Amino acid sequence: DIQMTQSPSTLSASVGDRVTITCRASQSISTWLDWYQQKPGKAPKVLIYKASSLESGVPPRFSGSGSGTEFTLTISSLQPDDSATYYCRQYDSYPVTFGPGTRLEIK
Amino acid sequence: EVQLVESGGGLVQPGGSLRLSCVASGFTFSDHYMDWVRQAPGKGLEWVGRIRKRRNGYTSEYAASVKGRFSVSRDDSKNLLRLQMNSLRAEDSAVYYCARVTAAPGTFHFDSWGQGTLVTVSS
Numbered sequence: 001d002i003q004m005t006q007s008p009s010t011l012s013a014s015v016g017d018r019v020t021i022t023c024r025a026s027q028s029i030s031t032w033l034d035w036y037q038q039k040p041g042k043a044p045k046v047l048i049y050k051a052s053s054l055e056s057g058v059p060p061r062f063s064g065s066g067s068g069t070e071f072t073l074t075i076s077s078l079q080p081d082d083s084a085t086y087y088c089r090q091y092d093s094y095p096v097t098f099g100p101g102t103r104l105e106i107k
Numbered sequence: 108e109v110q111l112v113e114s115g116g117g118l119v120q121p122g123g124s125l126r127l128s129c130v131a132s133g134f135t136f137s138d139h140y141m142d143w144v145r146q147a148p149g150k151g152l153e154w155v156g157r158i159r160k161r162r163n164g165y166t167s168e169y170a171a172s173v174k175g176r177f178s179v180s181r182d183d184s185k186n187l188l189r190l191q192m193n194s195l196r197a198e199d200s201a202v203y204y205c206a207r208v209t210a211a212p213g214t215f216h217f218d219s220w221g222q223g224t225l226v227t228v229s230s
Contacts, residue, residue, distance in 0.1 A: 001171070034216040036152070043204055043220035044144075044152065050214045087152055091215045095170045096142075096154040 002026050002090050004099035012105045019075040021102045023088035028068045032092035035064055035073045037084045038101075044087065048073060080106055109133040109219045111205050116224030123195050123228070129188040129205030129221055137161060137183040140208035142217065143190050145201035145226075155179075155190070155203070173199075195228045202226075 003026040013019050023033065031051035036044035046055045048064035051071055061076045075082055083106045088099040115127040129141070140163075143155040156169040158179040167179050178191040188205050202225050206217040 032215075034214075036217075038152075043222060044217070045220070046216050046218060049209075049216035053214070055216075055218070089152075089154075094168045096157075098152040098154065101151045 001095055002029060002093060002097055004088055004090055004097050006086075006088060006099040006102050008102060009100065010103045010105065012107050013078050014107045015078055015080060017078045019078050019082075019104065021073045021086055021088075021104075023066075023071045023073070023099050025069045025071075025090055025092075029090045029092035031067050032090055033064075033066070033071050034089050034091070035062075036087045036089065037082075038087065039084045047086075078106065082106070109207070111207060111219060111221035113203065113205055113221040113224040116203065116226045118227045118229065119195055120230050121196060121228055124191070124193045125195060125226060127190040127192065127203055127205075127224055127226070129190075131186040131188065131207070134207075134219075136181075136186040138210050140215070141179075141181060141188045142206045142208060143177075143179060143188075144204045144206050144217075144220075145199075146204070146223075147198070147201040150201075153201070157208070158188070192226070195226075197228050200226060200228045 005024045033051045035048040038044040052064045085101045085103045110132045113129045142157045156179045158167045176194045180189045202223040204223045205221045207219040209218040
């Protein structure tokens with residue numbers, strides 16, 4: 001199985017900050033990776049798919065990059081509404097696996 | 108509007124069975140692969156299983172942790188996705204989400220999720 005790791009596990013930043021979350025795969029997954037945002041008590045919502053494609057309706061301050069084994073999710077200017085947990089997910093091969101999540105708090 | 112509504116969760120004893128349902132509306136259900144994803148209380152997301160569409164033979168895939176115990180099925184005439192869960196264990200306790208896999212070519216991300224249904228396995 002492909003193992004996914006994320007760093008940091010928690011992150012505290014201020015409104016307006018540029019924030020980067022890293023996701024690493026235990027083997028190459030090309031660009032078969034997406035990013036989800038989950039708020040407490042809610043279902044996840046896709047932000048980025050195919051490593052760098054922005055889902056329709058998602059604010060352009062979110063961006064993704066990477067290929068192979070290392071990926072990043074960047075929020076260019078943090079907003080209060082971005083307080084959430086962020087998960088990466090690989091879908092290169094079965095079983096599909098999620099990263100452990102990064103909890104983002106607003107200072 | 109795309110809607111996915113899960114039901115069927117509840118309290119079940121270890122070793123017992125439960126069947127979850129997910130009713131879809133607002134889109135052509137038969138055009139999509141459908142997945143189940145779960146989340147134990149206070150924990151991260153775990154993929155459970157997938158069922159492909161008719162054109163792909165309604166084939167399915169499962170996480171190792173549930174293979175042989177859980178089964179995903181669908182009824183396209185009723186826009187219904189099911190998860191049959193047998194031989195349940197305490198570690199199966201979680202909120203179970205159904206998720207739609209996008210029909211867009213070249214990607215397999217989840218573009219819509221249900222609100223989740225809670226399963227608790229306990230004596």
